[in-house]
Amino acid sequence: MTSAPGSEAEGAKAARVDPTPDHFRRLHPLTPLLRGWAFLAAAIAFGGQDALRSGEMGRFGLTVLAIAIIGMITGLMSWWFTRYGFDGGALRIDSGVLNRRSRRVRLDRLQAVDINRPLAGRLLGVSELRLEVAGGGKAEAPLQYLAVDDAVRLRAELLARAAGIDADTPEAPERVVHEVPLDRLIWSTVLSGAFITGVVFIVGIAIAFLFFRDSNVTFGVLSSMVPGIIAIGAALWAQLGRNFAFVLAESPDGYRIRKGLLDTQHQTVPPGRVQGVAMRQPLLWRGKGWVRLDVDVAGYSGESGEDSQRTSTLLPVATYDEAAEVLRHVLPGTDPLSVPLSYAPRPARWLRPFGWKRLAYGVDEHVVVVREGVLSRAITTVPHAKTQSVRVVQGPLQRRLGLASVAVDTTPGPVDAVIRHRYAAEARTIVEEQAERARLARKADVPEQWMARYRQQSAPAPAGDADGDGPPAASSERDQE
Template structure:
């Protein structure tokens, strides 16, 4: 394996400097200054102790209640619950009182801690995204959680739990305005709706998902088993076997339908805005230029409907759990190819990934990918590198040159015998990977050198810190279906092969 850096002798965007004031890649936790917290700093919402502590109280009731029911000592259990509630409320109130936040120069500073004081700073020039989440309990009480994602951060940097709804909206607008280099008192920018997902389409996309269909097949099989084997003792064992199918169906319903309910994608001067959610609502704002890569995906059962999904990589989200990463990386949960193409061109402003000529994989690749080797292809222009692959589950990936972290060649034992190699164009960790599979080894090394040079030149022209004056109109033109150009190259298409 060999690796090519994309800059002058070093790999960009991999140092701790990319995060907020950082130590080992995480937000710096330093003692509060001797002068203490400034007077203009604000506290969180007064209901914060209640929202943070109710889960622990509920767990105590659930576990302690079982023992109390068995022993019959409900009186003692009630006194224990009251004591836990009082102790938790006092602890929460003390923590809330000593937690304050405010702007300190070019960073948002958050002071917290009772015995051990901590002061964390989130650098605004590294701000990648600002989210407002409203869990069900928060919606009932009128509060929100504000989460900030920064480049190089392993998780959300010092999430503010909880703020009043209006306070959260104002703080998000101020964060984005300061990060964009405009007046801090600038109100939230107006937005224009780009795409709304119809409920009917969202429901059908859920029913046609692989997880849902798999769970449904299991349920049908179990129902047949019930009819064939009427033994009551066997029914209990079969009933337990239903559980995985029920979980699979429930996961499919929630991940696609519950989380993406009411999905709206809008554009504004301060970035792309996403609103979605049935029980827990999420308001995402991703500043322009912070998208590291985009993938257009098409599951097999969606093909007859002509639907696709758009996923993105955004620096800062990578350190989250798989569950949270899936929730924050979806740019469009389901859309037609034409709708997704429009959004793709807008997100990657200045380029048209679907018009980039593609180079198919060489014939020896069929020994390593008997099914679908003809779908393997890659291409590049002055703005992006694109990769196409997949037969049953089709993928089309586009990564801007300026967002390339490193480029490397990987050769497995079978690849070496066939004279092949794979090129990986690395961005920030996330669901979008640009992997150029099974090229001739000498071609792979040429790809590495040329891509590293493209990335180096692109990064010199890319200045993401202040974006308000740098917005570009999306590139137009280009046929999304594409046609062969007559000399072995092709135009990108997720709908069909042109080879």
């Protein structure tokens, strides 16, 4: 069937010209300043060194002024042509000055909504809204920057639309599940491996310097302390700075996490979006009985290592009983720590001489649980409905011993469920049974039933097919010349 040339031309013209609706909104007016100040500061820092050496400060000042003016004009134009709003079952973001681009983030694929407030943003009263969607390699079309109240209202509307209820439904109330005490957070930082390694490194060098004091090597000794100082700083920031004032709360629209010392972060993970949970206990925490909870969330899978660590922490430090309670909240209908376990066979001791007795796994009707680790212990839980694939892995030593491992794959992230060193025939049976359990669980999985009690108070508003098993497409982009 063919179309008339005139209709094809009209269709092509309609595809090129897609004006932004009048009701769409712009970002905060301070957006150009917040986006551009870092580049200007870098230009001043690097260019200023050359200017000081050459003595041409006047020319450098004019160059910086020209860069600032050009950057401000460019930023203002980008801000003016960037607008966002809802278009059916998607959040649409139009941007671009010369090359126009229109992004649409499907709300039925929404995995999490975060509100981040960097230090500069906190001083100026603005926030960044990040949308994590299934199948996305990174945050889809982050809105930098919005006023704080606008960011909170937009997050509530996004979650309401994704849940299929009235878009005007206010932010749901919450119940605090766990707060991390400051003294526990400080001690958990001090007892971290990076912190201890940094302190030992610095103390060792200082002692050596006292015994071999020589003014000629003072600079070398001080510079050799830098790796230890960096390790201590990294440990302080990773555990204490990022997780300062950590609060985990439960609400009808998901699990909410608030944390941060300089840069604050407000995460909201809708129900059913958690792909797996790992309870970990480092060696130095064992005397205190502390553990950490990490999660896999589909939208966070493609982020960088630093961002993934920042967004995957469900509890930075807690007692075993507190973590067990949170684990039951996150995975309702089951108690992973009470699932009966099956232990690895004796030949596994040749591959894990000091930890083969810790290797175990178990299943119930909802989850598969894997336990391992001697120095750093871990219990990993993956819901059957979130299993992406199951595979047998067998190395050359395992083949000689008649053993194999089974990997239960979820979305990429910190949760890694591997049932290690089982008899080969048993491993194949585990794969077949787990694949069948996953198939049946996916049929019964209904993550779209968020905020059921609020649905009764509001007329349903269709938001597309919210089945978590749909295609992984996260957003669409159309470039318009």
